[in-house]
Amino acid sequence: MTSYHGMFSALLILVPVLTFILLWIALQGPVVDRITMAGLPEGVLDGLDSGGVQLVLAEIKSVSRGQIFGTPEDWKIAAAGRYVILHDRADWWLFAAVTILSLALLAFARSRVAADFRARQGVEGIVSGLMIFCSTVAIFTTIGIIASLSYETWRFFERVPVAEFLFGLNWEPQIPLREDQIAAKGAFGWLPVILGTIVITVVALVVAVPVGLFSAIYLNEFAPKRLRSIVKPVLEILAGVPTVVYGFFAILVVAPAIRSFGQSIGLDVAPNTALAAGGVMGIMLIPFISSFADDALSAVPQAMRDGALGLGSTRGEMMTTVLFPAALPGIVGGVLLAVSRAIGETMIVVMAAGLIAKMTINPLDSVTTVTVQIVTLLIGDTSFDNPKTLAAFALGMMLFLVTLMINILALRIVRKYREAYD
Amino acid sequence: MNNMRKIERDVKMTDTKITARSVNVHYGDTHAIKDVDVNIADKTVTAFIGPSGCGKSTFLRCLNRMNDTIDICRVTGEIKIDDKDINHKSVDPVQLRAQVGMVFQKPNPFPKSIYDNIAYGPRIHGLSKSKSELDEIVERALRRGAIWDEVKDRLDQPGTGLSGGQQQRLCIARAVATEPEVLLMDEPCSALDPIATAQVEELIDELRQDYSVVIVTHSMQQAARVSQKTAFFHLGNLVEFNDTGEIFTNPSDPRTESYITGRIG
Numbered sequence: 065m066t067s068y069h070g071m072f073s074a075l076l077i078l079v080p081v082l083t084f085i086l087l088w089i090a091l092q093g094p095v096v097d098r099i100t101m102a103g104l105p106e107g108v109l110d111g112l113d114s115g116g117v118q119l120v121l122a123e124i125k126s127v128s129r130g131q132i133f134g135t136p137e138d139w140k141i142a143a144a145g146r147y148v149i150l151h152d153r154a155d156w157w158l159f160a161a162v163t164i165l166s167l168a169l170l171a172f173a174r175s176r177v178a179a180d181f182r183a184r185q186g187v188e189g190i191v192s193g194l195m196i197f198c199s200t201v202a203i204f205t206t207i208g209i210i211a212s213l214s215y216e217t218w219r220f221f222e223r224v225p226v227a228e229f230l231f232g233l234n235w236e237p238q239i240p241l242r243e244d245q246i247a248a249k250g251a252f253g254w255l256p257v258i259l260g261t262i263v264i265t266v267v268a269l270v271v272a273v274p275v276g277l278f279s280a281i282y283l284n285e286f287a288p289k290r291l292r293s294i295v296k297p298v299l300e301i302l303a304g305v306p307t308v309v310y311g312f313f314a315i316l317v318v319a320p321a322i323r324s325f326g327q328s329i330g331l332d333v334a335p336n337t338a339l340a341a342g343g344v345m346g347i348m349l350i351p352f353i354s355s356f357a358d359d360a361l362s363a364v365p366q367a368m369r370d371g372a373l374g375l376g377s378t379r380g381e382m383m384t385t386v387l388f389p390a391a392l393p394g395i396v397g398g399v400l401l402a403v404s405r406a407i408g409e410t411m412i413v414v415m416a417a418g419l420i421a422k423m424t425i426n427p428l429d430s431v432t433t434v435t436v437q438i439v440t441l442l443i444g445d446t447s448f449d450n451p452k453t454l455a456a457f458a459l460g461m462m463l464f465l466v467t468l469m470i471n472i473l474a475l476r477i478v479r480k481y482r483e484a485y486d
Numbered sequence: 487m488n489n490m491r492k493i494e495r496d497v498k499m500t501d502t503k504i505t506a507r508s509v510n511v512h513y514g515d516t517h518a519i520k521d522v523d524v525n526i527a528d529k530t531v532t533a534f535i536g537p538s539g540c541g542k543s544t545f546l547r548c549l550n551r552m553n554d555t556i557d558i559c560r561v562t563g564e565i566k567i568d569d570k571d572i573n574h575k576s577v578d579p580v581q582l583r584a585q586v587g588m589v590f591q592k593p594n595p596f597p598k599s600i601y602d603n604i605a606y607g608p609r610i611h612g613l614s615k616s617k618s619e620l621d622e623i624v625e626r627a628l629r630r631g632a633i634w635d636e637v638k639d640r641l642d643q644p645g646t647g648l649s650g651g652q653q654q655r656l657c658i659a660r661a662v663a664t665e666p667e668v669l670l671m672d673e674p675c676s677a678l679d680p681i682a683t684a685q686v687e688e689l690i691d692e693l694r695q696d697y698s699v700v701i702v703t704h705s706m707q708q709a710a711r712v713s714q715k716t717a718f719f720h721l722g723n724l725v726e727f728n729d730t731g732e733i734f735t736n737p738s739d740p741r742t743e744s745y746i747t748g749r750i751g
Contacts, residue, residue: 289557365594367590367592367594368594368596368597369555370552370555370588370590370594371590371594371595371596371657371660372596372606373552373555373583374550374552374583374587374588374590374661375583375584375587375588375606375607375610375660375661375664376580376581376582376583376584376585376607376610376611376664377580377606377607377610378580381610385606385610386596389597389598390596390597
């Protein structure tokens with residue numbers, strides 16, 4: 065019981081003090097900046113826009129670190145001096161505040177220590193509060209992401225009609241550079257882009273689902289222990305390969321091979337085909353699907369296997385007639401999660417897929433994907449007030465909605481059929 | 487010489503279905519079954535009793551080679567069913583298991599409909615040529631399993647939705663549907679309540695007319711109720727094998743006596 069009193073005191077002090085320190089550190093910079101800028105001589109900031117003010121502040125900061133370029137004005141040097149002093153003083157203030165706070169809390173905690181004080185409940189309350197906080201961090205982050213995404217998407221739809229975006233068949237995200245430019249009005253129909261995503265996803269699944277499934281079935285039921293103990297870790301390593309490496313593989317090995325093979329049998333093959341990007345993405349997804357299917361198969365009770373074997377079925381019959389149907393919900397859930405990964409996969413397609421949106425389902429053609437378009441729209445110097453940039457957020461929003469729906473579907477399937485056997 | 491002839495005569499008189507000679511089973515380094523010899527008669531219920539871990543289930547699983555599915559398990563010795571060595575190279579364990587049905591401790595219906603559960607064995611062994619024939623087989627098996635009246639109106643519903651006792655009778659019917667000659671039961675009532683147990687025991691007694699039934703049980707009352715022959719296993723040895731009445735009233739081995747009176751086990 066006594067240790068709970070100690071722990072209660074420690075938590076009572078540590079949690080507020082650490083929160084206080086974090087808040088202080090987060091706020092110290094901006095506050096000191098404000099004070100420094102407010103202390104500048106009057107008139108020096110006249111006629112500067114926000115960018116100019118930032119530039120002055122940056123210059124003061126670099127002077128305060130001793131990095132002096134050219135000859136700064138005297139008021140900048142003075143401001144830099146004040147900046148350094150303010151920071152030093154802030155550190156001392158922090159130290160003093162923390163000390164006082166700690167002592168106050170310590171005194172408070174000490175006063176609570178008594179035989180009839182239920183320290184364990186107090187500790188448990190604090191700890192469970194901390195755990196609640198940790199588990200909700202992800203939720204609040206998600207809400208924040210959705211909010212910012214929604215805001216930017218709304219701004220996009222202020223400039224481009226929703227119907228044009230949802231049903232348009234052209235994707236040419238251009239904007240006039242000057243007011244008087246006539247050409248390149250831009251078209252923001254997302255259908256060719258999502259079609260490209262679908263083509264690549266389908267190619268990836270055609271590769272990943274059979275290979276992943278059969279490897280799981282083999283490893284789970286037929287493979288000798290020794291082989292399983294080698295192959296399984298190797299598959300898991302495959303899951304850890306960064307996607308950028310898969311991207312290299314796609315452009316340097318797979319795409320040229322497909323192209324030269326296609327040309328040798330007289331086909332017209334684009335240099336960056338959906339087939340290459342999707343195929344390599346499929347390889348990336350193999351361990352994902354195989355480990356899901358393996359888990360699902362392993363979760364089928366031994367009693368089912370015994371029952372099937374005891375009735376005189378072969379291992380193959382047992383797999384196709386009992387284990388596979390019983391594991392199917394888990395497998396379908398895994399495949400759907402793989403689909404949403406394929407849709408959201410970026411690096412492989414950025415490297416290996418095309419940039420031009422085409423309405424085609426020919427896997428030998430070059431297609432682009434939603435993620436590729438988001439990346440190309442946001443690369444480089446862009447301002448966030450024109451439809452070209454904002455289109456990226458609209459695409460991101462759609463991507464989010466599509467994958468969210470697939471994930472919900474996957475979870476529902478897994479949950480609904482999970483209790484088919486006990 | 488005289489002795490030999492006596493054994494031969496016994497075989498003829500009781501119509502022996504299964505003979506086991508010096509059967510040894512090793513699980514890795516553990517010697518689970520030690521030199522077991524036993525004759526199991528046709529159209530009889532034979533009970534295996536003994537304390538937990540004595541090897542009775544292991545021995546049962548030798549009879550349909552279910553132990554083959556366990557990597558570290560090694561079986562030696564000779565087991566013959568109808569004078570055919572079941573461990574011989576020419577015997578396909580898959581065929582053997584169709585001939586020697588098995589019912590497990592926990593009811594394990596497949597997550598399929600009641601109909602499909604029963605039709606599972608006949609389908610994989612190609613016992614029926616048409617749908618109507620399969621329907622007949624299913625009905626016959628369910629009647630044999632004494633569960634037909636309870637499920638005839640819901641054959642398309644999942645077998646997992648039945649009660650525990652019904653599930654176990656379903657599993658027995660499923661095993662019967664493949665038309666085995668021997669039925670092995672590994673503690674078939676241990677997961678059931680007394681009423682379901684009584685129903686299953688009644689069923690076992692009926693099955694005796696057509697099959698050689700071997701049942702592993704923890705309940706000595708059950709062994710006394712359903713079996714004609716009883717084998718007592720202890721620490722991997724077959725201690726005593728005799729008529730059930732004889733074992734429970736007049737055991738010849740002190741270990742058997744201690745067990746049935748509750749002193750060891």
